[in-house]
Amino acid sequence: MxxxxxxxxxxxxxxxxxxxxxxxxxxxxxxxxxxxxxxxxxxxxxxxxxxxxxxxxxxxxxxxxxxxxxxxxxxxxxxxxxxxxxxxxxxxxxxxxxxxxxxxxxxxxxxxxxxxxxxxxxxxxxxxxxxxxxxxxxxxxxxxxxxxxSRRAHVASLTPRERQVFDLIVRGKINKQIAYELGTTERTVKAHRHQVMEKMQVSSLAELVSTAQLLGMLDPESGSHG
CATH class of the missing domain: 3.40.50.2300 (Response regulator)
Structure with a gap:
């Protein structure tokens, strides 16, 4: 046998x-x-x-x-x-x-x-x-x-402004809140958001958050950017 x-x-x-x-x-x-x-x-x-x-x-x-x-x-x-x-x-x-x-x-x-x-x-x-x-x-x-x-390389490809948008998105901020915090318009935030999703090669918010968690970029006790 x-x-x-x-x-x-x-x-x-x-x-x-x-x-x-x-x-x-x-x-x-x-x-x-x-x-x-x-x-x-x-x-x-x-x-x-x-x-x-x-x-x-x-x-x-x-x-x-x-x-x-x-x-x-x-x-x-x-x-x-x-x-x-x-x-x-x-x-x-x-x-x-x-x-x-x-x-x-x-x-x-x-x-x-x-x-x-x-x-x-x-x-x-x-x-x-x-x-x-x-x-x-x-x-x-x-x-x-x-x-x-691969994920780290994707993050590194973001522009400074896209990185700011990325950080706020994965912490649960909606477009209106992001626009207010960055002193810009919702339309501009949407454009940055689209670029972030494309560069990070994800198709959903859940995937983006998962990536941030995988890379240790989320402080579980922090609900806001800063």
Whole structure:
């Protein structure tokens, strides 16, 4: 049944490999066994005998990938490597896989952002599911970052006056109120409003407010511009 499951996973994907799995473990025989299992499932695999080895070949965030990381290793431990990668700004998700699990270590690793924490021996099914979740989480995070970058670029394209109108619109001001606050006419405000909607690439007020919230531009306690 397991072999059939792995073939289904590998066979269901077309085109490029689904992701690169970085395996960090000081046990050479374990690295070889895990590499074989993951390649059977259709993944590309890179193996490292130590944390420093991975740091010397830092994974690129823009590629679909995750790190399968042992906890206890000579030199830099798994949790220490997790901390170092975070300091370096890496967003590659981490799945811990260890024969030395304890509750405190697990909790610390998860709080520090680990995607999962598995205990050896682990079934291929459990392993594949954890990697799938990690890659899916990475794709979701990448999509969110892309959306944020796009929205920020839209805001940056607004003129100073359009930005003022934008700020007042998303705080619930109607055209008449905006015209009064800016010392202009409703007709002019409507023209600016049209430009704002067009440049922000939204079709409704709800979308505009949602964008402002996404970018952290709304103070929940502030009902007015200022």
């Amino acid at each position: 397991l072999g059939k499951r792995l073939k289904q996973i590998a066979g269901s994907r077309e085109g490029p490999l689904p992701g690169l799995v970085h395996v960090v473990d000081d046990d050479a025989s374990f690295r070889t066994a895990i590499e074989r299992r993951l390649k059977l499932a259709g993944y590309d695999v890179a193996t490292y005998a130590s944390s420093q080895d991975l740091l010397d070949h830092l994974p690129r965030d823009e590629l679909p990938s995750c790190i399968l990381l042992d906890v206890q290793m000579p030199g830099l431990s798994g949790p220490d490597l997790q901390k170092r990668l975070s300091e370096l700004g890496s967003t590659v998700p981490i799945v811990f896989l260890t024969g030395h699990a304890d509750t405190a270590t697990t909790v610390r690793a998860i709080k520090a952002g680990a995607e999962d924490f598995l205990t050896k021996p682990v079934s291929s099914g459990q392993l594949i599911e954890a990697i799938e979740r990690a890659l899916s989480q990475q794709e979701t995070a990448r999509g969110l970052r892309s959306r944020l970058d």
